Amino acid sequence: MATAKSKKTALQSVKGMRDLLPKDQAIWEKIRKVTRDLGEDYNFMRIDTPLVESAALFERGVGESSDIVEKQMFSIKSKDDIALILRPEFTAPVVRAYIEHGMSHMSQPVKLYYIGSLYRYEQPQEGRYREFYQSGFEIIGGESDPLYDAQMIMLAYRFLEEMKIGKLMAQVNSIGCRQCRPLYRKKLVDYYKSKPACKTCKRRLLVNPLRVLDCKEKECDPIKKGAPAMIDSLCVLCRGHFKLVLEYLDEVKLPYMLNNSLVRGLDYYNRTVFEIFSGESDLALGGGGRYDHLVELLGGKPTPAVGFSIGLDRVVMMLDKQEPAPANRKEKRKVFFITIGDLAKKRALPLIESLRRAGVHVEEFMGKDSLRGQLAAADKKGAEIALIFGQMEAFEDSIIIRDLKTGAQETVLLIKMVESVKKKL
């Protein structure tokens, strides 16, 4: 037991988690607004799924050999014996909801969007947290139409454009299908066998060979560069699909480049995968791809799908670097309500309430400062009008309206207060 004398240390937020402070809220509100606006403009419907899901969902959906399932899941101790975790990504939960709520009976495709927090147990670094945020968009059902792939790349691009992030470039690749990928996988394994790749790569070759292309180790760089490219092993159908995706992107003049080593960390993708980058940074700001087998994998009927998400923490980080935080929304002219004395204070509350109900932006000060102190506070808050309610005014059912810019003031009856204040705003 701690001794009574031991000094209590202040508690801090958990490693990799942080507060979004009032000063950060303007940018986060902008992000929420862009998500909502694009969702509505492009006919997506909002969905929210729980923070907690069964571990099985991700073991089956994301793949047991993915980094997420191998070592990044935040598991929860539950009282019954079900393995629960804090969601590490959105696509599997959204697909679970699609199946669970019979959305395959709605008109297809079903277009869904979301925004929220995710949890991964990994080493925190710049732009990477253990609690992080994403906005995302998914098109589930309908045809495996390359038009949808192109639309999703465009929408991801548009999202970042709306956030005023410059020098955007999409990187795209096709990782083939169940027919052509095994052939490529074999080629890749054969190629890597004789190469001095790192330990992680050696292990990945056994469990999930495509992931060697994700390797960030310097020693593996030259090996990666010489590796066979998936794009040369695509079957006729995958080749045709990918060609159309690129043609659509050409059609809308979206800047993109092919990246042979882009595979994304998750097992469920097939055919098109993409990531979007900005200028100097080598961190992807968003990414996604086609996942035609996930619905089936999670117990639904075979259903094509494509989607992406945007890493919002990175977007915020980029904006902090690029330019000063965007200006707050245009503030309404502020009114500062000053009371002097106990009687006035007691009667002030309903008056302030009536102003707020009339749409007036009121700041109040309920401390014991002098009139002068309160006027100084009003000035600090950027108020343009002060309402002064003292003993005398309370007695006479009146209030003083002072223009803080000109110093001009008048006394009005309380019943005229709201109307008189509104005239001055």
Ligand SMILES: [Zn+2]
């Ligand atoms: Zn194929």
Ligand SMILES: [Zn+2]
């Ligand atoms: Zn490696």
